[in-house]
Structures are given as C-alpha cells and as structure tokens.
Amino acid sequence: MTGLRERKRARTHAAISEAAIALFLERGFDEVSVAQVAEAAEVSKRTLFAYFAAKEDLVVHRFADHESEAARVVRARPPDAEPLAALRDHFLDGLRRRDPITGLNDVPEILALTRMLLETPALRTRMIRFQQGAEQALAEALQDTVGVPALTARLAAVQVVGTSRLLLMDNSRALVGGQSADERYPEAAADAEHAFTVLSEGLAAYM
Structure with missing residues (x-):
C-alpha cells in the first residue's frame, strides 16, 4: 500500500508536469521559463528541480x-x-x-x-x-x-x-x-x- 508521503509526492509531480505542459502548449516551450512553471504549479523553483532535473524533463x-x-x-x-x-x-x-x-x-x-x-x-x-x-x-x-x-x-x-x-x-x-x-x-x-x-x-x- 502506497504511503501518504509517496501519494503526496505523486500529486506534486503530476501537478508540476500538468502545469508545465499546459504552459508549453499555450506559449511554446522556449517562451516559458522554469520560474513561470513553478509559479503556475504553486511550488518553488527548488521544489521543481527536486522532481525534474531539467526543463526538458518536464516534457520527456x-x-x-x-x-x-x-x-x-x-x-x-x-x-x-x-x-x-x-x-x-x-x-x-x-x-x-x-x-x-x-x-x-x-x-x-x-x-x-x-x-x-x-x-x-x-x-x-x-x-x-x-x-x-x-x-x-x-x-x-x-x-x-x-x-x-x-x-x-x-x-x-x-x-x-x-x-x-x-x-x-x-x-x-x-x-x-x-x-x-x-x-x-x-x-x-x-x-x-x-x-x-x-x-x-x-x-x-x-x-
């Protein structure tokens, strides 16, 4: 059975990814900064990079x-x-x-x-x-x-x-x-x- 911490991490991971994809599709990958993704996902840049090592990984x-x-x-x-x-x-x-x-x-x-x-x-x-x-x-x-x-x-x-x-x-x-x-x-x-x-x-x- 998945623990509370794992479920919370999974939700945060999904929220960051969904926010990033939505912004990239709306404005273009090169036109969106990591800071803008973090803001849309309501997390800090430090938290974002704890889940995704690079901007490209938000898509790949x-x-x-x-x-x-x-x-x-x-x-x-x-x-x-x-x-x-x-x-x-x-x-x-x-x-x-x-x-x-x-x-x-x-x-x-x-x-x-x-x-x-x-x-x-x-x-x-x-x-x-x-x-x-x-x-x-x-x-x-x-x-x-x-x-x-x-x-x-x-x-x-x-x-x-x-x-x-x-x-x-x-x-x-x-x-x-x-x-x-x-x-x-x-x-x-x-x-x-x-x-x-x-x-x-x-x-x-x-x-």
Whole structure:
C-alpha cells in the first residue's frame, strides 16, 4: 500500500508536469521559463528541480515508462518466441491501440505535444538520451535472455530502437501534416511489418 508521503509526492509531480505542459502548449516551450512553471504549479523553483532535473524533463518524463519497454517485452516473451517477433507484435499492437509511443495518436492534446517535440531542438536532443537508455536496456535483455555477446546485443539494440524511432517519426509527421490516425494506420502497419522483416532477416544469423 502506497504511503501518504509517496501519494503526496505523486500529486506534486503530476501537478508540476500538468502545469508545465499546459504552459508549453499555450506559449511554446522556449517562451516559458522554469520560474513561470513553478509559479503556475504553486511550488518553488527548488521544489521543481527536486522532481525534474531539467526543463526538458518536464516534457520527456511522459515517455519515461517507455524507455525500458522493449527490454520488458523481450524479457516477458514466451519461451518459444523470438525476440524480434515479440517486438514486432508489440509494436503492431501499439499501432492498433493508437499508443502515442508509435506516433499514431491524433487526440488533440497528444498531437499538440507531438508537434512541440518535433519542432523544439532542445526536446529532440533530450530524446536522444531517452533513445540511448532504451538501447542499453534492450541490449542487456538480449544478453540475458538470448545469450548473445555484448557487442552483438548492442548492435541489435541500436537497430531495433532506431527502427522503432523511425516508424514513430514517420507516423508523427504524417499526423502533424494533417492525416488522421485511421487514415495513416494501414500504411503504418505495412511499414512496421516491412521494417521488422528487414531487421529479422539481417539479424537472423546472430539472434
């Protein structure tokens, strides 16, 4: 059972994040200061930085749970399932569910957040660190569950995470450009199938 202190921290974390996102979407990421976010959330700057190490983290933390998602899929797959097949199925399921991490979600607030991520250099740079964390977690999962050498696992992880990011970006740009998620879905699913087939064929001898 979650204690009172943990629940209070969770509420404060959520309040700061919600205030920040609302301001960023209204005025633009670069036009809002950390002090303005703290004021809107009714906390001090010191408190804000106790929850978020940098301004960019006020946005990117929304993706924090996804950083180790590919690794979790690999570790949780059935014993007879190949890692890439499990990752492909997971991505395709995400497309069907319109999971924002696939780029295929046109809910107005999420689409506005996607547009901000695409258009803000500081946020794109911060997402590179997110990608590197995903690569490391996936490489460790491949080493542990498949038994491949460290270098092979790292090479595979870079390709898988990079491919997923490419698919995400293509879908995001299509939706920001005016397509609906339903209109984009058939091409998004076909692209994902093709991308993971290419990965599977290229890595088959090593995985």
